Amino acid sequence: MLVKGIVFYLDSDLPTEAKVLLGDFRLAVNNAIRAGLQARVTSRNALCKVAYKDFREQHPRMYAQHLVSAFEVAGSVLKNHRRRVRKGIACRIPYVKRLMMKAENQAYKLDRKSGLIDLPIRAGCHVQLKLIVSQYHRKYLDDLTLSLGSLTVLPDRVIVAFRKDAPKPFVPESALSLDTNERSLDGVFVESDVAKAIKAEFPEVAIIQQRHHDRRKRFQKKKANDRRISTNLCRREGAREHHRIDYRLHQVADSVLKFAEERRSAVILEDLKGIRPRKSKELNRRLSMWPRRMLHHIIEYKAQWRGIPVVKVDPRNSSRTCPICGKIQYSRMGAEFKCECGWRLDRHINASINLLQTAISKGMAGGLRFDPGAFQHDVMMILYEPAMAARSEPNGTSGIAGVT
Numbered sequence: 001m002l003v004k005g006i007v008f009y010l011d012s013d014l015p016t017e018a019k020v021l022l023g024d025f026r027l028a029v030n031n032a033i034r035a036g037l038q039a040r041v042t043s044r045n046a047l048c049k050v051a052y053k054d055f056r057e058q059h060p061r062m063y064a065q066h067l068v069s070a071f072e073v074a075g076s077v078l079k080n081h082r083r084r085v086r087k088g089i090a091c092r093i094p095y096v097k098r099l100m101m102k103a104e105n106q107a108y109k110l111d112r113k114s115g116l117i118d119l120p121i122r123a124g125c126h127v128q129l130k131l132i133v134s135q136y137h138r139k140y141l142d143d144l145t146l147s148l149g150s151l152t153v154l155p156d157r158v159i160v161a162f163r164k165d166a167p168k169p170f171v172p173e174s175a176l177s178l179d180t181n182e183r184s185l186d187g188v189f190v191e192s193d194v195a196k197a198i199k200a201e202f203p204e205v206a207i208i209q210q211r212h213h214d215r216r217k218r219f220q221k222k223k224a225n226d227r228r229i230s231t232n233l234c235r236r237e238g239a240r241e242h243h244r245i246d247y248r249l250h251q252v253a254d255s256v257l258k259f260a261e262e263r264r265s266a267v268i269l270e271d272l273k274g275i276r277p278r279k280s281k282e283l284n285r286r287l288s289m290w291p292r293r294m295l296h297h298i299i300e301y302k303a304q305w306r307g308i309p310v311v312k313v314d315p316r317n318s319s320r321t322c323p324i325c326g327k328i329q330y331s332r333m334g335a336e337f338k339c340e341c342g343w344r345l346d347r348h349i350n351a352s353i354n355l356l357q358t359a360i361s362k363g364m365a366g367g368l369r370f371d372p373g374a375f376q377h378d379v380m381m382i383l384y385e386p387a388m389a390a391r392s393e394p395n396g397t398s399g400i401a402g403v404t
C-alpha cells in the first residue's frame with residue numbers, strides 16, 4: 001500500500017472547539033509518551049493497555065478514536081526515541097511541542113466533491129473544516145482509485161493521506177541509466193539501436209547547500225557565547241535549506257519520470273547505500289551526500305506511485321571501468337574518461353553506461369540490449385535545467401506545498 005500526504009490549507013481559521021481538541025490531543029500524546037517510557041512499551045496496543053483507563057478519566061470528553069490515534073502518535077515518537085538511545089545519541093525525554101492531531105480514516109469524513117471535512121470532537125459536537133481546493137488537489141480528490149487514509153490537523157493546515165495499491169510496473173521498452181552527481185544526473189537513454197547522452201542539471205542544489213553551510217558556520221562563530229540562539233538560528237537555516245533543495249529535487253525527479261513514462265523506460269540508478277565520502281575530504285563532501293540520497297528516494301517513491309520500474313545496481317568501479325574492453329583504471333581522471341583502447345567519453349556518462357551494463361548483465365533491464373558502439377556522441381538530451389524552475393518556485397505563502 002502506498003501513501004501520499006497532500007497538504008490543504010483551510011478556508012478560514014480553525015474553529016475554537018478544534019483548537020481545544022488539538023491542545024487535548026497533544027496533552028494525551030505527551031502523557032502517553034511518559035506512561036510508555038515508564039512501562040517500557042512503544043506499540044499502540046501496549047500503550048492502550050497501560051494508559052487507556054487513566055486517560056479516559058482525565059479526558060472524559062475526547063472522542064475515543066482520537067485517543068487511540070494519540071497512542072499511535074506517542075508510539076512512533078517513542079520508537080524514534082528508542083532508536084536514538086540505542087545508537088547512543090544523547091537525547092532528552094521526548095515530547096510533542098507542536099499543536100497537532102491525527103485522526104484515523106474512520107474518525108473523520110471528507111466530502112471529496114465539496115472539500116468539506118467533518119471532524120467529531122466529542123459526543124454530539126462536530127466541526128466543519130472547509131479546504132481550499134486547487135487544480136492540483138482536484139487530481140487527488142477526484143481520483144476514486146485513491147482511498148482516504150489518516151487526517152493530520154495543524155493550526156493552519158491539514159494533511160490528508162491518500163492511499164493506493166502499488167501499481168504493477170510496466171515492462172520496459174527502453175532504459176534510462178543515470179549516474180547521480182553533486183550537480184547533475186548524467187546518463188544514457190537507450191531505445192532499440194540508439195543510445196543518447198542525457199542530462200538533468202541542478203547546480204543550485206550545491207550552491208544553496210554551500211551558502212547555508214557558510215551561514216551556519218557564521219552563526220556559530222558570532223553567537224558562540226549563546227548556544228541557545230545559535231542552535232535556533234541554525235535550525236531555522238536548516239529548515240529553509242531543506243525546503244529549497246527539496247523543491248528542486250522534486251522538479252528534477254518529475255522531469256526524469258515524465259520522460260521515463262513517455263518512453264516506457266526502466267530507470268537505472270546506482271545504489272547509494274554504503275557509499276561514504278572519504279574522511280579526509282572535509283565536511284563539504286559529507287554535506288553533499290544527502291541531496292543525492294533524497295533525490296533517489298523521491299524518484300523511487302514517485303516511480304512506484306506511477307508504476308515505472310526502477311532498478312538499483314551496485315556502482316562499484318562504475319566510474320573507472322571501460323565499457324568496451326572492461327579494463328579498470330586506477331589513476332585519477334579528469335572530466336573525460338580515456339582508455340588505452342581508444343574509448344573516450346564524459347566521465348559521468350561513462351559511469352552511467354557501466355551502470356546500464358551491470359543492470360543488463362544481471363537481467364534487471366528486461367530483454368534490453370546495449371552496444372556501446374551505437375552511442376551517439378554528438379547528441380545530448382536535456383531533461384531538466386535550472387531555467388525550468390526560474391519562475392515557478394513557491395515563495396512560502398502560496399499553496400503548492402509538499403508532497404511525499
Ligand SMILES: [Zn+2]
Nearest residue numbers: 322325339341
Ligand atoms: Zn577500453
